[in-house]
């Protein structure tokens with residue numbers, strides 16, 4: 183089996199790397215050892231409130247220029263250790279002497295300065311081709327113009343190095359639309375991490391879900407990276423014996439403790455000493471993982487007392503004492519939030535706008551609604567003797583109310599994009615490729631630009647078909663403002679809700695409550711005092727008041743009788759307040775409020791727990 187794999191791998195898909203490799207040569211590499219010095223990590227179980235020690239006194243050294251395997255049975259703590267080493271844990275307490283990249287304590291900042299992380303899940307944009315995905319990432323990662331040019335120039339080399347040439351112009355795709363293969367997606371993910379030519383590379387199960395030939399391919403690429411001086415650390419599950427032997431060192435975990443840490447060429451002898459005799463008929467990695475997982479031997483205790491354990495402790499002491507290079511100095515950052523917005527729009531908006539599903543979800547409802555309302559309220563606002571009648575004034579007020587409330591319900595169409603691209607968003611934020619402000623601005627621009635023609639068409643139909651009086655620009659801008667509020671509201675719901683189902687519950691609940699206060703359902707005079715204040719917070723209320731002012735101009739015949747017995751028009755009867763301009767300003771003011779709320783929610787609520 184293994185030899186078949188090797189033949190296939192060498193003949194078919196061994197990456198072509200050579201003198202023209204796009205990676206920094208070993209001599210120019212900033213060599214950094216990663217040292218984990220007696221680190222423990224504790225969390226509180228959210229259900230039982232018990233304290234759980236997920237890592238206990240973990241010590242090991244990941245030397246530069248080597249490929250290190252982090253192994254153990256499922257639940258042994260591999261991903262947890264990787265998260266602690268890369269400062270990705272978002273809860274719990276890390277204790278001990280710490281983690282170091284070279285001589286520098288591991289923090290989010292020192293990580294970004296020298297390292298990259300390849301997630302287990304492929305976080306790629308389905309609509310981009312492999313080459314575009316790499317260019318997109320290169321532009322986001324570049325910290326100044328020189329670096330942008332330099333990184334973009336390296337993309338073809340990386341494509342070549344990772345043997346992605348044959349799929350460079352193929353779209354990534356997803357589970358619903360066909361695209362590149364699983365192995366190509368893994369290599370693309372790896373290519374993204376290599377864009378900045380990191381000195382330390384972390385990978386969480388880079389071969390999971392791949393066949394043995396493709397897995398071997400990936401490990402060979404890692405080996406070649408290590409040969410250029412990179413420190414490569416990968417959690418790995420069941421590699422073939424051939425792939426396993428390519429690793430230079432092994433750290434084995436059992437229930438969050440070190441059960442072995444040392445060079446790969448000492449593994450057989452060490453486990454032989456514990457009574458585990460490896461024979462070629464077994465998969466080597468599975469054999470040792472099984473040995474550590476079994477309760478026949480206390481592998482953790484045995485390692486702590488063994489000479490291998492002493493050597494590991496000695497290696498940690500030596501690495502801490504050795505004068506290590508700090509992470510490389512960082513270049514000047516001149517590509518700020520604005521250029522990141524431009525990159526996001528250039529790659530993501532351009533493709534979204536070409537996607538019929540994306541455009542239809544944001545336009546079909548508006549146009550259809552416009553058409554139905556136009557035919558139902560045909561010429562309702564036309565000046566005629568009927569304007570004297572209560573029913574005509576009420577019908578116009580209802581039409582304006584519905585036009586106004588619809589955008590906040592339609593806002594549910596804006597939520598999936600935020601919820602579904604969360605994994606991607608977290609990775610980009612973790613990698614510090616743009617500030618949150620850039621992401622929110624890009625989303626607002628993307629949705630806001632598309633909403634302009636959509637609302638213009640729908641509003642024009644309604645304005646002409648229903649014979650709305652007043653100024654068309656105001657009629658449209660009020661609707662556009664309310665639509666923008668709906669978009670921002672959708673972002674808040676998406677940020678707060680843990681998943682799509684919760685977001686889909688939250689938004690309609692808020693909107694139905696808005697609807698009750700929006701205009702015609704209950705008159706302000708009839709509201710209990712405790713509720714009266716609430717309408718002042720609602721954009722649909724101000725939007726409706728603005729539309730009423732624009733259409734009636736305070737000039738409607740006084741055919742209603744208020745509580746004091748005075749004859750009033752429909753506007754006064756339903757408590758329409760403020761001038762047209764004040765109401766419009768209030769709509770856009772509330773829009774700003776929701777944007778700020780979306781920012782605060784996205785900044786502080788993280789649904790990905792580590």
Ligand SMILES: Nc1ncnc2c1ncn2[C@@H]1O[C@H](COP(=O)(O)OP(=O)(O)OP(=O)(O)O)[C@@H](O)[C@H]1O
Pocket residue numbers: 225226227228234236254255256257258259260261262263792
């Ligand atoms: N926040 C948490 N609260 C409680 N238990 C947790 C938490 N995070 C992780 N664990 C537990 O810690 C242990 C280690 O999890 P981890 O994901 O690191 O294992 P792993 O070795 O990577 O497993 P696998 O190979 O299956 O991915 C597991 O038993 C897991 O249930």
